[in-house]
Structures are given as C-alpha cells and as structure tokens.
Amino acid sequence: MANTRQITERTMHTLFFVVASASIVMLFMIMVFLFMEGIPIFDEVSVKDFIFGKYWYPTSEPPDFGILSLIVASLAVTLLSALISIPLGILTAIYIAEIASKKVNEIIKPMVELLAALPSVVIGFFGMVLVAPFLQKVFDIPTGLNLFNASLMLAFMSIPTICSLSEDAIHSVPSSLKEASLALGATHLETILKVVLPASLSGISTAVILGMSRAIGETMVVLMVAGGAAFIPESIFDPVRPMPASIASEMAEAPFRGDHYHALFATGIVLFIFTFFFNIVADHIAHKYKQVGEATL
Amino acid sequence: MKKINSIIVITIAVVFFITLNSVNFMVKMLKRKGGNMKKINSIIVMAIAGLFFIAANPVQAGNLVIKGSTTVLPIAQKTVEAYMKENPDIKISLSGGGSSNGIKALIDGSTDIATASRFIKDKEVKLAVEKNVFPVAFAIAYDSIIPVVHPSNNINDLTLDQLKAIYTGEIKNWKEVGGPDLQIVINSRDTSSGTFETWEKKVMKKERITPRAQVMASNGAIVQAVSNNKYAIGYIGIGYLTPGVKTLKVNGIEGTEETTLNGSFPISRPLFMFTNGWPKGETLDFINYVINPEKGQNHVADSGYVRLY
Numbered sequence: 001m002a003n004t005r006q007i008t009e010r011t012m013h014t015l016f017f018v019v020a021s022a023s024i025v026m027l028f029m030i031m032v033f034l035f036m037e038g039i040p041i042f043d044e045v046s047v048k049d050f051i052f053g054k055y056w057y058p059t060s061e062p063p064d065f066g067i068l069s070l071i072v073a074s075l076a077v078t079l080l081s082a083l084i085s086i087p088l089g090i091l092t093a094i095y096i097a098e099i100a101s102k103k104v105n106e107i108i109k110p111m112v113e114l115l116a117a118l119p120s121v122v123i124g125f126f127g128m129v130l131v132a133p134f135l136q137k138v139f140d141i142p143t144g145l146n147l148f149n150a151s152l153m154l155a156f157m158s159i160p161t162i163c164s165l166s167e168d169a170i171h172s173v174p175s176s177l178k179e180a181s182l183a184l185g186a187t188h189l190e191t192i193l194k195v196v197l198p199a200s201l202s203g204i205s206t207a208v209i210l211g212m213s214r215a216i217g218e219t220m221v222v223l224m225v226a227g228g229a230a231f232i233p234e235s236i237f238d239p240v241r242p243m244p245a246s247i248a249s250e251m252a253e254a255p256f257r258g259d260h261y262h263a264l265f266a267t268g269i270v271l272f273i274f275t276f277f278f279n280i281v282a283d284h285i286a287h288k289y290k291q292v293g294e295a296t297l
Numbered sequence: 298m299k300k301i302n303s304i305i306v307i308t309i310a311v312v313f314f315i316t317l318n319s320v321n322f323m324v325k326m327l328k329r330k331g332g333n334m335k336k337i338n339s340i341i342v343m344a345i346a347g348l349f350f351i352a353a354n355p356v357q358a359g360n361l362v363i364k365g366s367t368t369v370l371p372i373a374q375k376t377v378e379a380y381m382k383e384n385p386d387i388k389i390s391l392s393g394g395g396s397s398n399g400i401k402a403l404i405d406g407s408t409d410i411a412t413a414s415r416f417i418k419d420k421e422v423k424l425a426v427e428k429n430v431f432p433v434a435f436a437i438a439y440d441s442i443i444p445v446v447h448p449s450n451n452i453n454d455l456t457l458d459q460l461k462a463i464y465t466g467e468i469k470n471w472k473e474v475g476g477p478d479l480q481i482v483i484n485s486r487d488t489s490s491g492t493f494e495t496w497e498k499k500v501m502k503k504e505r506i507t508p509r510a511q512v513m514a515s516n517g518a519i520v521q522a523v524s525n526n527k528y529a530i531g532y533i534g535i536g537y538l539t540p541g542v543k544t545l546k547v548n549g550i551e552g553t554e555e556t557t558l559n560g561s562f563p564i565s566r567p568l569f570m571f572t573n574g575w576p577k578g579e580t581l582d583f584i585n586y587v588i589n590p591e592k593g594q595n596h597v598a599d600s601g602y603v604r605l606y
Contacts, residue, residue: 055508056508057488057505058488059488059497060497060503060505061503069508128518128521129521132522132525133525133526136525136526142480142482142526142528143482143511143522143526143528143529144525144526145511145522223514224514224518227511227512228487228511228512228513228514229508229509229510229511229512230508230512231508231509239509239511241512248514249487249512249514250487250488252367252393254395255395255397255398256394256398
C-alpha cells in the first residue's frame with residue numbers, strides 16, 4: 001500500500017514539475033531557436049553594418065541588410081504612441097480609482113478592458129479604412145498610412161494595459177494615507193496629486209513600461225497602417241516600417257535558411273532584446289521602488 | 298490572405314517543434330526518475346516515434362504533396378479543396394514557402410508537385426538531373442500585373458520606362474508625366490510577394506525601388522490605399538481590379554486577359570507546376586484537373602489570375 005502511495009506521490013511531483021517548467025522550457029527553446037536561426041547572418045554582414053546600415057533591400061542583387069531604418073521606425077512609433085497613451089491611460093486610471101462614482105465605474109471599467117479584447121487586426125483595419133483617409137483629408141498630406149496613424153492605433157492598444165495596471169496600483173494606496181491628507185486640510189485634487197500618485201508611482205511606471213513593450217512588439221497594426229516604407233522618417237506623417245511588420249510580411253516567402261531568412265531572425269533578436277530590456281526595467285522599478293509600509297501593493 | 302495563412306503555418310511548425318522538444322525533455326526527466334516509469338516511457342517514445350514517422354514520410358500511397366510558390370497558392374488551395382471533395386479517398390497536403398523551396402523539394406523528393414511563379418533555372422535543372430530527377434513543366438495559368446491610380450488622375454498611359462522612373466524615385470511629381478501637380482505616393486508590395494517579384498523583373502529590371510515607397514501586405518491593401526488617395530500609384534494582380542481604382546495602359550497596351558495571353562501586355566508571366574518525370578497516377582489526375590477548362594481553370598479565374606484558355 002505504502003509503495004503505491006509513494007509512487008503516486010512521486011508521479012504527481014514529477015507531473016507538476018514538468019507542467020511548471022513547460023513554459024520556461026518553451027521560452028528557452030524559442031530563444032535558442034531564435035539565436036540559432038539569426039546568428040548566421042553575421043557571417044554575411046557585420047553586426048555594425050546590420051544595425052547601423054540604412055538600406056534594407058533583402059531580395060535585390062546584391063542584397064543590403066541594414067535595419068537602422070526599421071529600428072528607428074519601431075522606436076519612433078513606440079515613443080509617439082507612449083506620448084498619447086500615457087496621459088490617457090493614467091488619467092483614466094485616476095478617474096476610475098479616485099473620482100468616478102461606483103455606477104459610472106461599472107460602465108467605464110469594463111469598457112476600457114473591452115478595448116484590450118479588440119483583436120489587433122480589427123484595430124489595424126479601423127486605422128486603414130477610416131483613420132487613414134481622415135488624416136489625409138484633415139492634414140492634407142500625401143498618405144494617411146504613416147507614423148502618426150500607427151502610433152494612434154498602438155496607443156489604443158496600450159491604453160488598457162496602462163490603465164488597468166495603474167488603476168490597481170492607485171487602488172492599493174491605503175485609505176489611511178488619503179484620510180490623513182484630507183484631514184490635514186488638503187483638497188481632493190491635492191490629495192490625488194501629492195499623496196496618491198507618488199505612493200503609486202512604481203506601479204504606474206511598471207504599467208507604462210509594459211504598455212510600451214506591448215506597443216513595440218505589436219505586429220498586425222503596424223503591418224496594416226504604418227505604410228511600410230523602409231527609410232528613416234523625417235516627419236510624423238512619413239510612412240515607416242517597424243521591425244515586426246518587416247518580419248511578418250517577409251518571412252513567408254524568405255527562402256528557408258537563406259540570408260534573408262537569417263536576417264529576419266536577427267531582426268527578431270534585436271526586437272527581443274528591446275522587449276527584454278523593457279521588461280527588465282519594469283521589473284527593476286517594481287522591485288527597487290517597491291511601495292513600502294502602508295502603501296505596499 | 299495567403300500571407301496570413303503562411304504565418305499560421307509557420308507558427309504551427311514552431312509550436313510543433315517546441316512541443317516535440319519539451320516532450321523529449323519530459324521523457325528525459327522521467328527516465329532520470331528510473332524504474333517505475335518504464336511503461337509510460339515506452340508509450341511516450343512510441344508516440345514520438347509515430348509523430349516522426351508521419352512527419353518524415355509525406356509521400357504515401359493515396360497522398361499527394363504540393364509545395365512551392367505563394368503566388369500559386371490561392372489557385373492550388375481552391376483546386377485542392379474542390380479536387381478532394383470529388384475524390385474523398387485522396388489526401389493532398391499543400392504548403393507555400395516560395396518557388397525556390399518548391400523546386401528544391403521536388404529535387405530532394407519530398408514533394409510530388411512543385412508550384413512556381415517562374416520557370417526552372419539552369420542551375421536547378423543541373424542539380425535535379427544529378428539526383429535523377431527530371432522536372433516536367435506545366436503552365437497552369439497566367440499572372441498579369443496592372444498599374445493603377447486614383448480615379449481622379451487624368452493619366453491614362455505610362456511607358457515601362459516612366460513606371461520604372463517613378464518607382465526608383467526619379468520622377469516625384471505627376472506633372473512630370475503629364476498629370477496634375479501632385480506629389481506621387483508610391484505603393485509597392487512586400488519583397489516576398491510574387492506580385493512584387495514580377496514587377497521587379499518586368500518593370501524595375503534589377504534597379505531598386507525607392508525606400509520611400511509604401512509597402513503593402515496584399516493586393517487588397519493596395520486597392521484600399523490607391524482608391525482613397527489621389528496622390529497614389531500602385532500595382533495589383535489582374536483579378537483584384539475594382540471600379541475604385543483606375544487602370545493604366547502600359548506602352549499603350551491595356552492589360553486584359555486577351556493581351557496577357559497573346560503576350561503583348563508587358564507585365565505578365567506564366568505560372569507553373571513541376572513534376573518529376575511525366576506524371577503518373579494521382580499526380581497526373583490532379584494536373585489534368587488543374588488544366589481542365591471546366592474545372593481547375595475556373596478556380597484560376599476565381600483566384601484572380603488569367604485562365605489558359
């Protein structure tokens with residue numbers, strides 16, 4: 001009897017271990033795969049020429065594998081979308097957590113979360129069919145598929161992330177802090193700005209960075225609305241070609257294990273390093289500036 | 298759509314690869330734990346062996362493997378679906394990956410039919426013959442690429458040289474080719490598409506398209522962009538023409554099915570299927586189905602290409 005029980009126990013132990021390690025193993029496998037497929041391109045071009053090369057002509061003869069314009073495009077799109085989504089996301093979070101009445105909350109909160117449920121291809125389609133012609137008419141520019149349009153759509157996508165994570169952070173500020181502030185004669189607005197926001201700053205920073213890391217990795221939207229021109233943009237109304245768009249649109253027909261294929265995987269490595277960096281920073285902030293004492297999350 | 302399909306295929310392939318590896322890893326973990334796991338072990342090993350067996354032997358009796366050009370993929374998809382409906386006992390596996398990959402697969406024997414948006418190259422023929430493979434070509438359809446502009450544009454006709462100059466970025470304004478005083482917004486396709494390949498070969502003649510060109514992921518996206526933009530020029534497959542865009546004549550010749558088939562329209566090319574030697578059995582039946590004017594050729598027209606007859 002005891003033997004059977006031991007076996008069951010051990011089996012369960014192993015089973016749970018396997019399940020728990022599955023995601024780590026997968027992450028590791030994907031990383032190994034990514035690097036294995038991406039590194040060979042550096043036999044053809046140097047790391048410097050790859051990252052700082054201005055021309056991306058992977059299929060012409062001879063090919064040019066320079067992804068500077070793609071990197072700049074990714075960063076530009078992410079930064080501009082952050083400029084739009086950060087104020088919107090955080091202000092919405094403050095409104096939901098501190099100002100809105102319960103009834104209003106019951107409507108707004110699910111709505112914002114619903115925004116996160118919109119498939120990115122739908123947002124992309126919206127940007128392509130409605131926003132692009134609108135921008136073109138209003139600003140009288142040659143094309144509506146550009147950096148600004150893409151940033152706008154990406155902002156839509158990162159607002160829910162930023163909003164709901166910041167709202168959690170704001171919500172977890174203990175009411176005793178607020179009460180103390182109000183008792184000292186501060187108004188509601190002063191309390192929000194000088195007590196609640198500083199107390200939840202680390203949570204909000206994490207939210208912002210995770211929102212941005214979502215924007216930099218987002219593929220479908222930039223594929224559909226960014227315009228896809230691989231040059232360094234000179235204005236916010238220039239079409240751009242961020243890294244994920246380039247990978248997604250070219251991978252399908254890149255000859256298997258050819259230079260183009262390896263170059264796309266190497267672009268994937270660069271993208272991975274960017275998102276990895278974003279996540280590390282978020283993690284670092286969350287740990288270093290942990291809300292302490294009463295404000296602990 | 299074909300792009301999205303291939304992305305899905307790639308994703309599935311990656312997931313498959315990862316699952317195999319993690320199962321492998323699991324087996325190792327179980328092995329380390331020793332004795333009592335022997336039975337489970339052998340079952341898992343057998344299951345994996347089975348998976349590998351299936352993966353490694355795509356060419357089986359009653360089965361047909363088709364690989365190659367994503368340009369041909371829409372035609373192949375429709376024909377394969379219809380063909381399998383008529384012949385339920387035959388299973389056809391179809392994948393894209395590009396003309397070169399299809400021909401490579403034909404040479405190493407991992408596919409029965411290779412689809413290609415170009416004719417086989419001398420180098421490939423040499424490689425094939427060395428391996429005792431003798432590729433036979435069947436033209437199955439024609440692809441014709443039409444330059445389009447916004448309906449308000451007063452230009453009707455451009456020469457190949459003008460098109461080339463526009464796409465290299467030399468001509469930047471419509472008035473340089475007799476149009477309105479507007480900047481030209483160039484719409485192109487991503488470098489992996491068959492449409493781009495044809496355009497590059499027939500119009501650009503090895504010169505590079507300016508990096509300022511907007512790159513769209515599909516014919517539909519080009520139609521969408523050009524029909525909404527009076528500055529724009531683009532090019533699409535003949536099957537995607539809609540009233541929302543204005544077609545341009547090239548060198549004075551209008552791109553129609555007729556001018557494509559008689560060879561006078563300059564931006565067109567035949568599409569091929571290659572088999573190893575003269576096809577036999579199921580392969581022959583399928584090829585016959587594809588070039589049958591009552592059956593396969595209808596799907597050619599449905600997919601936006603030009604029928605053989």
